[in-house]
Amino acid sequence: MTFTKKAIALVGALAMAGSLAACGGSTSSSSSASSDTSSNEKVTINVWAWEPALKNVVPKFEKKYPNITVKLQNVGTNKDEYTALDNAIAAGSGAPDVAQIEYYAIPEYAIKSQLKDLSDTSAKDHQSFYTPGTWASVNYNGGIYGLPMDSGPMAFFYNKKVFDKAGIKSAPTTWDEFYQDAKTIKAKTGNYITSDSGDAGFYDSMVWQAGGTPFKTTGTDTVSVKLTSDAGATKFTKFWQKMIDEDLIDTKTAGWSDDWNRALGDGSIAGLLTGAWMPANLLSGAPSASGNWRVAQMPQWSAGETANSENGGSSLAILSSSKKADAAYKFLDYVSHDSEGIKTRIDAGNFPSDNDTLKSSDFLNQTTLTDSDGKKNEYFGGQKFNAVLAKAAANVTTGYQFLPFEVYARGIYADTAGAAFTGKTTLSKGIAAWQSKIVDYAKQQGFTVK
Amino acid sequence: MSTVNSDAVSATQSMGTGATGAAVVNSTTARTVTPESPSSQHIIAEDGSNRHHRDWRGWKFMAPFAIVFVFVFIIPVIYAIYLSFFTHKMIGGDVFAGLSNYVRLFHDQQFWSSVGRVALFTVVQVPIMLALSALLALALDSLRLHGMKFFRVSTFMPYAVPAVVSTLMWGFIYGAKYGMIGSLNDLLGTNFDVLNPNWILVSIGNINTWEFTGYNMLIFYASLTTISHSLYEAAAIDGATEWQIVKRIKMPELKGSLAITVIFSIIGSFQLFNEPSVLQSMVPGNTITTYYTPNMYAYNLSFMGGQSNYAAALAIVMAVITMAIAYIVQLRSMKEQMK
Numbered sequence: 001m002t003f004t005k006k007a008i009a010l011v012g013a014l015a016m017a018g019s020l021a022a023c024g025g026s027t028s029s030s031s032s033a034s035s036d037t038s039s040n041e042k043v044t045i046n047v048w049a050w051e052p053a054l055k056n057v058v059p060k061f062e063k064k065y066p067n068i069t070v071k072l073q074n075v076g077t078n079k080d081e082y083t084a085l086d087n088a089i090a091a092g093s094g095a096p097d098v099a100q101i102e103y104y105a106i107p108e109y110a111i112k113s114q115l116k117d118l119s120d121t122s123a124k125d126h127q128s129f130y131t132p133g134t135w136a137s138v139n140y141n142g143g144i145y146g147l148p149m150d151s152g153p154m155a156f157f158y159n160k161k162v163f164d165k166a167g168i169k170s171a172p173t174t175w176d177e178f179y180q181d182a183k184t185i186k187a188k189t190g191n192y193i194t195s196d197s198g199d200a201g202f203y204d205s206m207v208w209q210a211g212g213t214p215f216k217t218t219g220t221d222t223v224s225v226k227l228t229s230d231a232g233a234t235k236f237t238k239f240w241q242k243m244i245d246e247d248l249i250d251t252k253t254a255g256w257s258d259d260w261n262r263a264l265g266d267g268s269i270a271g272l273l274t275g276a277w278m279p280a281n282l283l284s285g286a287p288s289a290s291g292n293w294r295v296a297q298m299p300q301w302s303a304g305e306t307a308n309s310e311n312g313g314s315s316l317a318i319l320s321s322s323k324k325a326d327a328a329y330k331f332l333d334y335v336s337h338d339s340e341g342i343k344t345r346i347d348a349g350n351f352p353s354d355n356d357t358l359k360s361s362d363f364l365n366q367t368t369l370t371d372s373d374g375k376k377n378e379y380f381g382g383q384k385f386n387a388v389l390a391k392a393a394a395n396v397t398t399g400y401q402f403l404p405f406e407v408y409a410r411g412i413y414a415d416t417a418g419a420a421f422t423g424k425t426t427l428s429k430g431i432a433a434w435q436s437k438i439v440d441y442a443k444q445q446g447f448t449v450k
Numbered sequence: 451m452s453t454v455n456s457d458a459v460s461a462t463q464s465m466g467t468g469a470t471g472a473a474v475v476n477s478t479t480a481r482t483v484t485p486e487s488p489s490s491q492h493i494i495a496e497d498g499s500n501r502h503h504r505d506w507r508g509w510k511f512m513a514p515f516a517i518v519f520v521f522v523f524i525i526p527v528i529y530a531i532y533l534s535f536f537t538h539k540m541i542g543g544d545v546f547a548g549l550s551n552y553v554r555l556f557h558d559q560q561f562w563s564s565v566g567r568v569a570l571f572t573v574v575q576v577p578i579m580l581a582l583s584a585l586l587a588l589a590l591d592s593l594r595l596h597g598m599k600f601f602r603v604s605t606f607m608p609y610a611v612p613a614v615v616s617t618l619m620w621g622f623i624y625g626a627k628y629g630m631i632g633s634l635n636d637l638l639g640t641n642f643d644v645l646n647p648n649w650i651l652v653s654i655g656n657i658n659t660w661e662f663t664g665y666n667m668l669i670f671y672a673s674l675t676t677i678s679h680s681l682y683e684a685a686a687i688d689g690a691t692e693w694q695i696v697k698r699i700k701m702p703e704l705k706g707s708l709a710i711t712v713i714f715s716i717i718g719s720f721q722l723f724n725e726p727s728v729l730q731s732m733v734p735g736n737t738i739t740t741y742y743t744p745n746m747y748a749y750n751l752s753f754m755g756g757q758s759n760y761a762a763a764l765a766i767v768m769a770v771i772t773m774a775i776a777y778i779v780q781l782r783s784m785k786e787q788m789k
C-alpha cells in the first residue's frame with residue numbers, strides 16, 4: 001500500500017544483490033576505468049536490455065574481448081526497465097554499467113546527468129555512420145548519450161488483398177488519398193484502413209512527420225510545450241479528428257490486444273502506420289495473413305514530399321555511475337558499430353540504424369521473414385520490403401525533440417486525449433488537456449515552462 | 451525494611467513468581483493489615499518495579515512477532531508518513547513540502563474520482579456478491595445437492611486462480627469481435643461491447659464476483675456448519691418448514707459472518723488494482739485511466755511520474771478512509787448483534 005521510493009529502491013537493491021554477488025571478484029576492481037583495460041585485468045560489465053538479439057551478440061563479443069565478461073539481464077521491457085533503473089539510481093547501488101534506453105527516454109536520463117556523455121570517445125566521429133534520425137536521437141544538448149542500436153522509421157504497412165477487393169490499385173501517397181482510400185475500403189469491404197485507440201507514441205510520430213516540433217528544451221531546466229499551437233500538431237490533430245468523426249479508423253480495438261492481432265489477420269484492420277520493426281510482429285501476431293501484406297512509404301501532406309519520422313527504436317547507453325566505462329564502451333561499440341555485432345543483430349530481426357547495412361544488397365534484397373520455427377516466410381508476397389524501409393529510414397527528418405519527461409507524458413496521453421477515441425471529447429480538446437497536464441507536471445518538477 | 455527486601459527480591463526473583471515473592475516479602479506488613487490475597491495484589495500494584503519486570507517477560511515471548519511487525523509494518527508506515535512531507539523534483543531534488551502534498555490531494559479531482567469509483571463499485575458489487583455467496587452456502591448446507599464436493603470445490607476454485615490470470619482470461623472472453631462476447635454477437639446479430647467505457651466497471655465487477663464468491667461462500671458455509679443439530683431436531687419436532695428453518699435458524703447465524711465478509715469485501719474493493727490494470731491494455735482510449743482506482747493512481751504516480759512522495763500521501767489518506775469505513779461497518783454490525 002505504501003509505495004515509498006526508498007522502500008522500492010531497497011527492493012531493487014536486494015534484487016540486484018544477487019547479480020552483485022555473481023560478479024564477486026571483479027567488483028573490487030573499481031579502478032579499472034582509469035587503468036588500462038587492455039591489460040590482462042578481468043572486467044565484468046552489467047548490461048540491462050530487453051532486446052532479444054543481444055543474447056546472440058554477447059558470446060561473440062566475449063570471444064573478441066576475452067577479458068570482458070558481459071552479464072546480460074532482462075529486467076523488463078521499456079517502462080519496467082526504466083522503473084528498475086530509477087530505483088537502482090535512487091538507491092545509489094545496483095545500477096548496471098550499460099542500459100538499453102529508447103530514443104524518447106534519452107533526454108529524461110541525460111538531463112539528470114545519469115548517462116555518460118560519449119563526446120570524448122570515438123563516438124564523436126560516428127555521425128555519418130548512422131541514419132540522421134537515430135543519430136539526432138542520441139544527441140542531446142550538445143552531448144552524445146548513447147549509440148543507436150535499432151531504429152523504427154515510419155512506414156505504411158497495408159493488406160493488399162483488402163485494397164484489391166476495394167478496387168484500390170496502389171498505396172496512398174498523400175494524406176488526401178489516404179482519406180479517400182479509407183472511405184472506399186469502408187464502403188466496399190466494411191473494413192478500417194487502420195486503427196488507433198489512443199497511442200501517444202503514434203501521435204508523436206505523426207506530428208513529427210507533419211513537420212511539428214511541439215516540445216523544446218533549452219538548457220537543462222526550460223521546456224516549451226506547444227501542442228495546441230504547433231502547425232504540425234494541429235494539422236495532424238485536425239486530420240485525425242476527421243477520420244474519427246467519419247468512422248474511418250477503428251478506435252474500439254486496443255492496439256496490441258488479442259482482438260487487434262486477429263483483426264490484422266482477417267483484414268478488418270487493413271493497414272498500419274508504424275515503425276520498421278513491425279514485420280516480425282506481423283508474422284507472429286497475424287500469421288494467417290501471410291502473403292497479403294505490403295509495405296509503402298508514409299503518405300505525405302503535399303504530393304512529392306518525402307518527410308518521415310521515427311517510431312520506437314533504442315540505443316545502448318552507459319550509466320554515469322559506471323566505474324567500468326572503458327569496457328562498457330567497448331561493448332557499445334561492438335553492438336552498434338562493429339560490422340560483426342551489427343550483422344548478428346540484423347540476422348536476429350533488428351531493424352538497422354547504420355547506413356552501411358541499409359545499403360548492403362543482402363539486406364535490401366531480402367524477401368522473407370524467419371518465423372519462430374526457423375522457417376522462411378514470404379510474408380510480404382515476395383516484395384523486397386527492406387528496400388522500402390531503408391528508404392523510409394533515409395527520409396527521416398531531424399529537429400524533433402522529445403520532452404525531458406517523455407515517459408510520463410506518454411503515460412497520461414490516454415487519460416486526456418484518449419477520451420477522443422471513445423467519443424467523449426474531440427481530439428483537439430483532448431490534446432489541449434494533455435498539454436495542460438504536461439505543463440502542470442513540468443512546473444511541479446521544477447522546470448520553467450515557456 | 452520491607453521496601454529494601456522487596457527490591458532485593460524483585461532483583462533476584464523471576465517475574466512469574468514475582469507475585470508470590472512480593473506477597474511473602476510483604477507478609478510482615480501484610481499481616482498487620484489483612485492476610486487475605488486481595489491485599490497482596492494491592493501491594494503488587496503499588497510496586498512499580500515488580501510490575502515492570504513482569505511486562506518484559508511477556509515482551510520476550512512477543513519478540514519474534516513484534517520485531518517482524520515493527521520492520522514490515524510500523525517502520526514502512528512511519529516512513530511513508532515521513533516521505534509524504536517531502537517532494538522530489540527533477541530540477542532541484544528533494545525539498546521539504548510540509549502539508550502541501552495533502553493540500554494538493556484534497557484538491558485533486560483525479561483522486562476523488564477514483565475514490566468515488568471504488569465507492570460505487572463497493573456499493574453495487576459487494577451486496578450482489580455476498581447475496582450470491584449466502585445463497586450458495588445455504589444450498590450447500592441444505593444437503594440436497596448432488597455432487598456436493600465437486601460443487602464446493604468448483605465454486606471455490608476461482609479464488610485459487612491468480613487475479614492476473616483470471617483477468618486475462620476474462621479479457622479474452624470479453625473481446626467484442628473474437629471473444630465469447632464476439633461469438634454471442636455473431637449468433638444474435640448484436641453489437642454488444644462490454645469493454646466500452648460505459649460497461650467496463652460492470653465487467654470488472656463481474657470478474658471480482660467470479661473470483662470471490664466462492665471465498666465468501668466458504669466463510670458463510672463454515673458458520674452454518676457450527677449450528678447445533680439439536681436446533682434442527684427441535685425445529686422438526688415443532689413442525690417447522692424448510693423455509694422457516696432457513697429464516698429462523700440459518701439466517702441469524704449468517705449475520706455474524708456477514709460483518710467479516712463485508713469488511714473484507716470493502717477493503718478488497720477499495721484496493722482494486724489487478725483487474726483494471728491488466729484490462730487497461732485491452733481497452734481503447736481512456737476507458738481505464740491511470741487514476742482509475744486509488745491504488746492504480748498511487749502506482750502510476752510513483753512508477754511512471756516519479757512522484758512517490760505524493761503517492762505516499764495518497765496511500766496514507768486512502769488507508770485512513772478505508773479504516774474509517776471498515777470501523778463504521780464494524781460498529782454498526784456490533785450494534786446489530788447486541789440487539
